[in-house]
Amino acid sequence: xxxxxxxxxxxxxxxxxxxxxxxxxxxxxxxxxxxxxxxxxxxxxxxxxxxxxxxxxxxxxxxxxxxxxxxxxxxxxxxxxxxxxxxxxxxxxxxxxxxxxxxxxxxxxxxxx
Amino acid sequence: xxxxxxxxxxxxxxxxxxxxxxxxxxxxxxxxxxxxxxxxxxxxxxxxxxxxxxxxxxxxxxxxxxxxxxxxxxxxxxxxxxxxxxxxxxxxxxxxxxxxxxxxxxxxxxxx
Numbered sequence: 281x282x283x284x285x286x287x288x289x290x291x292x293x294x295x296x297x298x299x300x301x302x303x304x305x306x307x308x309x310x311x312x313x314x315x316x317x318x319x320x321x322x323x324x325x326x327x328x329x330x331x332x333x334x335x336x337x338x339x340x341x342x343x344x345x346x347x348x349x350x351x352x353x354x355x356x357x358x359x360x361x362x363x364x365x366x367x368x369x370x371x372x373x374x375x376x377x378x379x380x381x382x383x384x385x386x387x388x389x390x391x392x393x
Numbered sequence: 394x395x396x397x398x399x400x401x402x403x404x405x406x407x408x409x410x411x412x413x414x415x416x417x418x419x420x421x422x423x424x425x426x427x428x429x430x431x432x433x434x435x436x437x438x439x440x441x442x443x444x445x446x447x448x449x450x451x452x453x454x455x456x457x458x459x460x461x462x463x464x465x466x467x468x469x470x471x472x473x474x475x476x477x478x479x480x481x482x483x484x485x486x487x488x489x490x491x492x493x494x495x496x497x498x499x500x501x502x503x504x505x
Contacts, residue, residue, distance in 0.1 A: 321395065
């Protein structure tokens with residue numbers, strides 16, 4: 281089975297802190313994604329990566345950056361966390377491009393105080 | 394408004410009954426997917442239906458797609474308590490920023 285592992289299920293950070301959310305997949309998928317999920321707003325795409333060191337902005341990239349140095353690992357970085365970045369963050373991978381079946385991790389719930 | 398919108402937003406039924414959720418979308422698609430999300434967890438892929446397919450089955454799940462009406466439905470037969478979850482449709486956006494777009498989901502509660 282495909283496994284997508286997010287490093288932290290729950291994080292609490294303070295405003296202004298730098299936050300790293302790590303995601304690792306074990307199925308050699310080319311494509312990886314970061315979404316955030318908020319009540320009433322659904323899932324919104326933050327960034328998408330289709331290859332090592334390649335990335336594309338999604339709907340809401342402001343305040344976020346990403347890193348993909350190895351195929352299996354896709355990191356989401358909040359350079360200076362703000363309270364409006366309190367959310368559930370979901371990582372996903374796909375073998376079939378940006379429109380294929382997505383395999384999700386369990387999510388990382390981030391609270392910024 | 395969203396590319397994919399589910400209806401109803403919430404549905405509560407008795408165990409053993411069938412549950413039907415609908416998804417409408419606005420632009421042409423290549424395929425439509427359904428996902429399930431248990432509370433506080435990640436999403437799990439259920440089924441993908443292509444634009445040239447009208448119906449697809451997987452176990453107790455039946456998905457239909459009507460491209461003329463730009464709508465899809467997910468039917469769960471003989472519901473179980475374990476089916477309690479949120480269900481999302483996702484469509485591929487072919488114009489502009491090409492991506493998979495999720496609706497806001499239907500919250501399904503199965504009462505024992």
